[in-house]
Amino acid sequence: MTLAPQRADHASTKPQGINPRLRVTSDEPRPQRAALTGTGRPNPAAHLSPDDIEGIGHELDALRQEVMDSRGDRDAAYIRKVIRTQRYLEMGSRALLLFSNVKVKGFRPAWWLGTAGLSVSKILENMEIGHNVMHGQWDWMRDPKIHSTAWEWDNASPASQWKHSHNEIHHTFTNVLGRDNDLGYGILRVDEDQPWSLFYLFQPIWHVGNALVFEYSIAAYDLELGGYLAKRERMSEEEKATFRANRNEVLQKIKRQATKDYVVHPALSAVSGSSRTTLTANVVANLVRNLWTNTVIICGHFPPGISTFEKTSIDGETRGEWYLRQMLGSGNISGTKAMHVITGNLSHQIEHHLFPDMPSNRYAEIAPRIRDLMQRNDLPYVTGSLWKQAASVYLKVVQLSLPNKVEGERRRDVVRRELGKAWRSKKLGRRY
Template identity: 80%
Template sequence: MTLAPERPAQSATTLNSRLRIDSDAPRPQRPATKSSGKPNPAAHLSPEQIEGIGRELDALRQEVMDSRGERDAAYIRRVIKTQRYLELGSRAVLLFSGVKVKGFRPAWWIGTAGLSVAKILENMEIGHNVMHGQWDWMRDPKIHSTAWEWDNASPASQWKHSHNEIHHTFTNVLGRDNDLGYGILRVDEDQPWSLFYLFQPIWHVGNAIIFEYSIAAYDLELGGYLAKKDRMSEEEKAKFRKDAAEVVAKIKRQATKDYVVHPALSVVSGPTAPLHTLTANLVANLVRNLWTNTVIICGHFPPGIATFEKTSIEGETRGEWYLRQMLGSGNISGSKAMHIMTGNLSHQIEHHLFPDMPSNRYAEIAPRIRDLMERHDLPYVTGSLAKQVGSVYWKVVQLSLPNKVEGGPRRRDVIKDAVVRSYTRKKKLKRIAAAKKAKAAAAQSATA
């Protein structure tokens, strides 16, 4: 194994390349409430306390990063080896999936379960964390963020841009962090409500089922393109077409591998084996999608997690960036096995603070992060998987409706007014379109 050479001492501004720092000087005291009227969870902290938190976190990060070594390298290599053997073993077991035992196909169930776990490990603990650069210090070209391509519909390059560069820079900033609801969910009361969100419980479940394709469309910024393509320059359109072609090519490769090549190879074990292999791959991908979506929503959307206004990050200092990561994330409590299966994103608070820290270290620093937050009276949002999932699904249902305002109009009236406005607007647009069409016809007639 080759370790990184001794690193020179780093200044405070280069400790974490993903910190978005606009100012080194503490800003004025934070207001007690946001512009929306919701309480500011960090209003009780003075600017000096916030910068003190930043210095403490800088020191913690430096301590861990300086201690990286053989133990960490052995960990990620062991996980990769386990994942590959598990996938190969599961595919071997699936060759016998046509064998029935009392009407039951044990090989199919065992092989599909093993393949599901292998795909989850590849995406979560390996792919996600490798592409964050957590293992770049090893100088291993096979385990490097610039070379890793994962088993997913989204191309690594596009995912790294939308996730590493955008999401981790603007964590939970309304209007800047597209991960906040992925553009189809309203997950915070400060997000404006529209009729579209009435159906978000349906969108939410559908999004979970096809999550890898949703993420591919999201990384491609397909929604933004469709909304503003008429106003885009030819260069912007050409770039989108190039990126779209890359996504389509990646999806074709994934589909060919899972639904053509592997089923075709399994024909050696019998005429029905390809169908069994095909269904096993379908189920494994579905399980992986549902699990990945579940882990991600538990780290970003449970009650108690704060969102931030665009103006609040103007002139943001180092300590404030750290503070935003802590307040904008939530953890999942559980066993070591569960943490590995989540890619250690069950330690989402720690991951958002230090996205390029080796994932196996998050459990070590979690007690110290929790202590720091509790000392400063900051909410350390955490809970069991069942609790976090339940709270998010309930939140999705609740926020599909307009905000309940004391002394304001009833929700049903707000919905009714929105329906009327939408219907009126559609009629107006139809009249305008008809008038334009008539005008164009008249002009053509006059010319003739």
């Protein structure tokens, strides 16, 4: 689990526990932040002195302690209610799908209701329950059934691999170029500071395809499949054996998931002649869950106004600087209470990145105080409706599929030049 402050009262899900890089203060004086980033963009935190940033850290430490000290019966009741609701919704929806082939005036009401209910059930299980339980948000309850070390979610990615790539890597190195692989998941260019190549010309297609099969994309990402394919010739036998073991774990998880959704439940519907319609309902529910999850995640990480950071910027990083990076590297989604629940409260992405182990039902409570803190320190609090944020990301994906604008050179000329280089390289390779 990745946490910001060092918290002795929290039971970590990993032996190493808290990220050891994070300290209350630095051993050496921290430099004033530059007015511009390495690529010449304005630095939104340039006006803050090291003392200002340390003060922000202390204020956030105090806020966190206040909330964590007040955890109790109402929080436990909340997560148990959500889990109970999700399970009843799933059971009811699957019961309806036993009769999904029954038509009423040419309409299949059981299919539509069952598919809708199953879709919402899967979203709740993945986002408000699975994601947050595996962050250790409910470990303080000491309930072995709702604990980060025991939870296995309804998803293609095994919990252990997801916790490593998400809790330990992403939440530690949020938006650090070259360290946080969640920045485009290795297939998308979502920031101008990411180098451009011809591969990204097709990223609007990758983006839609990735959203449709998101659970499998995340499984491949957590497995670090791309890194293995790129480095396998240089890997030791021990590293290859580790990869094979992880690969087999993923394949077994996918097999279990596919058997449940695409074999067992359709077979149970055979008595009413609803096998085919139950199968299509499960396919649609998984697609809906994938699209929704992908949309919520991109809205929290990639809209305009969210900052990225260079590797060198986190050298000697203090806790206050880590907090600052989380605030600048995340964005929120505005909406109703129901919308917050169905997003797993990741509509409060800023608050979640600040306090990933805080119970998710508390994010809405602290959001006004976080916003006030950021406004007092003249920091941008990025937020907007789901549709606004999602549309801005899709537009960004299209724009960044092309190289950055350079004065005196058209982007299409850059693309043509790179295409020419690739063609010549290919011809030369054929010749030899």
